[in-house]
């Protein structure tokens with residue numbers, strides 16, 4: 001068995017998300033003969049769920065071609081990221097804020113479907129609904145009367161856990177207060193509720209938390225973005241001018257607190273009637289999301305058309321991508337997720353680089 005040639009070929013596999021090969025990424029950790037078999041260990045930049053299968057397939061093809069008679073095992077692991085420096089959410093690897101400058105653009109719908117889409121790729125996912133003005137995740141997940149499970153400990157403290165639905169851990173401002181409260185509860189109480197969602201809930205070990213932020217770019221949003229160790233933020237907009245000007249403000253806010261903007265999603269981009277599929281109406285104008293993304297030098301993550309079934313599903317307790325008949329529309333949402341994950345992998349690659357550097361020093 002020619003271990004060196006196998007190693008060389010494995011090193012030449014490309015990680016297409018990052019644009020580097022496995023040698024550059026120092027990903028090929030072990031290639032060794034164990035009795036008559038071959039054992040390979042690859043360590044890839046996390047999160048790996050979206051590329052693992054492709055890389056495994058390529059590695060299998062390489063080995064089968066070079067050594068057709070050898071049994072082999074390929075183990076693929078995530079490289080370990082430097083510990084999240086915050087006191088909060090320490091077991092969470094990636095935290096994605098979903099923000100919008102303006103209300104009603106579909107931010108909560110995008111946050112819910114992003115969480116669901118991530119989880120469909122076998123990632124462990126949590127969702128924080130931090131919208132103090134109108135928490136809508138309880139409606140989207142059909143969890144209106146849910147109370148967070150709590151457990152007293154021997155020391156007299158109470159541990160509060162997130163609720164769970166479709167394998168996703170969920171905590172919403174809506175679980176802590178009555179729907180009618182939102183408008184009347186005053187600042188300090190709201191702040192303590194928010195604090196509870198982030199600091200007191202036992203979120204445990206997760207690959208992702210998706211954080212549905214309250215709309216706008218005021219003090220509350222600014223404080224939240226500083227408090228939570230965000231990996232990056234996704235900004236949702238609709239195509240028309242009055243919505244896109246707020247994107248600029250959101251991007252500036254994240255720049256100020258040094259949170260990378262992963263990209264802009266344009267929602268409600270167009271409408272294709274089900275009974276007239278050759279017609280396409282740009283109800284809210286055309287191209288605003290792409291233009292503002294280019295102007296702000298952030299990635300344009302994609303267009304999400306208006307669809308009645310999308311609204312019906314989300315407003316009736318099932319995020320659209322969890323439907324079995326999601327079709328092409330769900331595919332669009334999954335592609336947006338993959339694009340967000342790719343951005344996160346680039347950020348994590350840089351984090352890994354800087355951690356190795358700090359060890360050298």
Ligand SMILES: Nc1ncnc2c1ncn2[C@@H]1O[C@H](COP(=O)(O)OP(=O)(O)OP(=O)(O)O)[C@@H](O)[C@H]1O
Pocket residue numbers: 100102103104105106107108109110131134136215267268304305306307308310311312314315
């Ligand atoms: N692409 C779409 N097609 C059809 N309906 C949509 C689409 N996106 C969002 N909706 C619907 O529009 C409404 C508003 O969306 P959502 O609540 O997600 O907006 P939001 O930005 O979170 O609003 P808020 O500012 O109130 O938090 C919801 O009923 C949602 O289901």
Ligand SMILES: [Mg+2]
Pocket residue numbers: 107108109131134135136
């Ligand atoms: Mg909302």
